[in-house]
Amino acid sequence: MDNHGNGTINIAVLGYGTVGSGVVEVIETNKTAINKRAGAELNIKYILDLRDFPGDPYENKVVHDYSVILNDPEVAVICETMGGIKPAYDFTKQALMAGKSVCTSNKELVASHGPELIAVARENHCNYLFEASVGGGIPIIRPLNYSLTAEKIDAITGILNGTTNYILTKMDKEGAGFEEVLKEAQEKGYAERNPEADVEGYDACRKIAILSSLMCGKNVKYEEIYTEGITKITSADFRYARQMNKSIKLLAMSRDTDRGFFAMVAPFMISREHPLYSVSDVFNAVYVHGNMLGDSMYYGRGAGKLPTASAVVSDVVDCARHLGKTVMCFWENEDVKVTGIEEDEGKFFVRVPAKQKEKAMGVFGSLAEVNAGIADEFAFMTHVMKEKEFNDKIKELGGCINRIRILSA
Numbered sequence: 448m449d450n451h452g453n454g455t456i457n458i459a460v461l462g463y464g465t466v467g468s469g470v471v472e473v474i475e476t477n478k479t480a481i482n483k484r485a486g487a488e489l490n491i492k493y494i495l496d497l498r499d500f501p502g503d504p505y506e507n508k509v510v511h512d513y514s515v516i517l518n519d520p521e522v523a524v525i526c527e528t529m530g531g532i533k534p535a536y537d538f539t540k541q542a543l544m545a546g547k548s549v550c551t552s553n554k555e556l557v558a559s560h561g562p563e564l565i566a567v568a569r570e571n572h573c574n575y576l577f578e579a580s581v582g583g584g585i586p587i588i589r590p591l592n593y594s595l596t597a598e599k600i601d602a603i604t605g606i607l608n609g610t611t612n613y614i615l616t617k618m619d620k621e622g623a624g625f626e627e628v629l630k631e632a633q634e635k636g637y638a639e640r641n642p643e644a645d646v647e648g649y650d651a652c653r654k655i656a657i658l659s660s661l662m663c664g665k666n667v668k669y670e671e672i673y674t675e676g677i678t679k680i681t682s683a684d685f686r687y688a689r690q691m692n693k694s695i696k697l698l699a700m701s702r703d704t705d706r707g708f709f710a711m712v713a714p715f716m717i718s719r720e721h722p723l724y725s726v727s728d729v730f731n732a733v734y735v736h737g738n739m740l741g742d743s744m745y746y747g748r749g750a751g752k753l754p755t756a757s758a759v760v761s762d763v764v765d766c767a768r769h770l771g772k773t774v775m776c777f778w779e780n781e782d783v784k785v786t787g788i789e790e791d792e793g794k795f796f797v798r799v800p801a802k803q804k805e806k807a808m809g810v811f812g813s814l815a816e817v818n819a820g821i822a823d824e825f826a827f828m829t830h831v832m833k834e835k836e837f838n839d840k841i842k843e844l845g846g847c848i849n850r851i852r853i854l855s856a
């Protein structure tokens with residue numbers, strides 16, 4: 448394919464929304480350094496979008512018909528920043544089959560079709576790269592693929608959704624209301640088009656599925672990951688958390704243990720001493736434990752136009768450096784058995800009506816009371832127990848006001 452004969456690599460951007468326009472801006476702003484690192488001049492030849500952009504400096508690059516891009520042998524790399532499965536899946540597969548590399552921020556597509564698309568890329572001597580799909584601008588895919596290859600990674604704990612971290616931080620520090628903060632996050636371009644994906648944990652679930660798959664080298668199906676969002680977290684929960692020197696974060700985690708492979712997304716109480724405690728606002732962090740290295744943490748802006756676009760463009764540079772070759776990515780199309788969380792264990796924070804105090808003490812035995820001065824309530828921390836045992840006890844108690852898992856140190 449003659450796509451770089453004169454030192455130019457032609458690129459197409461699919462979707463001129465927040466991330467797509469960011470890709471164009473990053474390439475334009477840092478072109479001298481990027482071209483040097485890529486070893487060629489990156490040229491945006493096409494932008495695919497349903498809309499027109501009159502007055503935009505790139506308006507004459509906009510096309511509405513994907514076949515123009517697919518059938519142009521000069522296009523070597525495609526940035527898929529459309530999101531969603533349809534038509535992104537078909538467009539990606541067709542591009543890879545035509546030997547065009549694809550760089551994407553689309554976590555939904557990577558989580559659901561990653562191993563298949565990686566295999567198609569391998570068969571066609573090109574690349575399917577997805578650094579921007581997890582943690583926005585934070586380098587985490589490349590470290591897992593290239594840097595931690597001497598490790599057996601047994602645990603990943605991440606704050607992987609900028610919108611929910613932004614909301615929880617504002618609720619914690621400013622006592623702000625959920626809806627008001629969500630609106631701000633949307634205005635800043637952090638949130639998904641459908642904010643349910645953020646606040647119900649679905650976005651973090653896709654992302655931890657991707658990281659878990661890279662951790663195992665096999666496929667962790669996102670559908671098998673227990674997922675709980677932040678919609679039930681209230682200002683009262685934060686009052687208790689402060690009383691315990693903790694905060695509440697939406698964590699996405701996976702653990703490779705002797706008892707099985709566990710993965711979940713849920714709000715957790717997290718102690719001040721834990722490195723993830725101070726990850727605030729739109730920032731994300733991924734805390735990785737390897738059996739030789741011990742702990743390492745990757746931190747940065749997890750959402751937003753330019754951070755995410757920067758990660759997409761870093762993949763374009765990787766593609767430019769490896770034209771005609773596939774960069775190794777260990778993610779086989781064989782499913783990992785995910786153990787049900789009933790078998791997982793940990794401590795829990797629980798709130799019940801004050802009149803249930805005696806019963807709670809009887810049912811749970813040893814517990815540590817937490818008093819945040821909230822009337823008519825009794826709150827406590829349990830000892831370590833299995834999820835199943837905990838759920839049975841809560842049932843015996845006849846329910847609770849709220850319960851939040853506690854991250855072990």
Ligand code: HSE
Pocket residue numbers: 580582583607608609610611637638639645650749750751
């Ligand atoms: N809505 C996502 C977030 C965008 O808030 O993290 C980045 O994936």
